[in-house]
Amino acid sequence: MTLLKKPEFREEEQYKHKLREEIFQLKKKRNAIILAHNYQRDEIQEIADITGDSLELSRACTRVKEEVIVFCGVHFMAETAKILNPHKTVLLPVLEAGCPLAEMITIEKLKALKAEHPGAAVVSYVNSPAEIKAESDICCTSSNGIKVVKSLKENKVIFVPDRNLARWVQLNVPEKELIIYPGFCITHMRVKEEEVLKAKAEHPGAVLLAHPECEPDVLKHADCITSTAGMFTYAKQSPAKEFIIATEKGMLYRLGKENPDKKFYLPSEHLICATMKLTTLGWILHALEFMEYEVTVDEDIRQRAIRAITRMLEVK
Ligand code: 13P
Numbered sequence: 617m618t619l620l621k622k623p624e625f626r627e628e629e630q631y632k633h634k635l636r637e638e639i640f641q642l643k644k645k646r647n648a649i650i651l652a653h654n655y656q657r658d659e660i661q662e663i664a665d666i667t668g669d670s671l672e673l674s675r676a677c678t679r680v681k682e683e684v685i686v687f688c689g690v691h692f693m694a695e696t697a698k699i700l701n702p703h704k705t706v707l708l709p710v711l712e713a714g715c716p717l718a719e720m721i722t723i724e725k726l727k728a729l730k731a732e733h734p735g736a737a738v739v740s741y742v743n744s745p746a747e748i749k750a751e752s753d754i755c756c757t758s759s760n761g762i763k764v765v766k767s768l769k770e771n772k773v774i775f776v777p778d779r780n781l782a783r784w785v786q787l788n789v790p791e792k793e794l795i796i797y798p799g800f801c802i803t804h805m806r807v808k809e810e811e812v813l814k815a816k817a818e819h820p821g822a823v824l825l826a827h828p829e830c831e832p833d834v835l836k837h838a839d840c841i842t843s844t845a846g847m848f849t850y851a852k853q854s855p856a857k858e859f860i861i862a863t864e865k866g867m868l869y870r871l872g873k874e875n876p877d878k879k880f881y882l883p884s885e886h887l888i889c890a891t892m893k894l895t896t897l898g899w900i901l902h903a904l905e906f907m908e909y910e911v912t913v914d915e916d917i918r919q920r921a922i923r924a925i926t927r928m929l930e931v932k
Pocket residue numbers: 668669670671743757758759801829843844845
């Protein structure tokens with residue numbers, strides 16, 4: 617077994633090395649930049665020019681100088697990049713890399729909610745399609761949801777599509793009334809309270825960092841509820857040496873790299889976002905070679921959606 621495994625491993629590494637070289641060459645030739653979300657595969661985070669959470673990547677998109685953006689994430693993220701960069705080519709390496717949560721909200725359902733609650737402000741989580749953003753007053757991410765809702769003059773707020781983020785925002789902004797849409801993230805739904813409690817018992821003293829898309833019965837045990845970027849900041853600044861990370865597995869790569877003296881545990885082995893993991897080095901090379909798959913947004917929708925995104929980026 618050992619004899620068979622070693623050469624296989626070396627071949628795999630060689631292959632990745634070759635792919636990386638070709639990606640770097642083609643990236644230069646195409647004048648491209650690679651952006652990657654914190655949930656991407658380790659080897660993609662390694663070669664990306666910028667890694668970050670949804671908000672950091674949206675901000676990064678406002679400063680891009682290159683002609684081509686290769687977005688390693690899911691569709692709504694690449695779409696946001698296109699909304700902010702209408703004259704650049706935005707590539708999503710895997711066409712099927714969608715976000716099931718974003719797909720839970722439809723324009724008909726949002727319009728029905730607006731008709732039911734006239735005068736309410738509409739906040740759409742960035743995990744939503746461009747046409748939903750176009751029908752919204754402002755967007756938010758998991759790192760600025762509370763600030764965004766607090767910034768509104770309206771007291772009634774329709775919040776779509778993630779119910780857990782909305783519930784958490786509601787707890788933190790009790791002065792507003794949130795109309796909560798029942799969408800959810802299938803990956804964060806896999807974080808179970810009993811597994812979190814088991815992890816806490818196995819690692820007494822470990823700090824629990826949880827993403828606000830987790831269920832309330834998980835969030836109530838968290839020491840800190842924050843976005844993926846917030847988790848990096850917390851782990852770096854905290855004197856604690858052990859952390860339980862209640863979000864997608866991709867986080868472990870940078871957490872471990874940036875904090876070699878600290879330990880990070882997932883409460884479950886199943887915290888993998890299948891669509892985030894569709895992107896591979898091979899697909900990135902394919903994207904740069906064939907300039908696929910180009911993300912487009914209808915100009916009327918883009919002009920309305922950019923208002924909600926820009927308004928979000930202005931919230932301090
Ligand atoms: P952040 O990028 O805001 O951390 O959220 C991750 C996410 O989109 C989970 O669905």
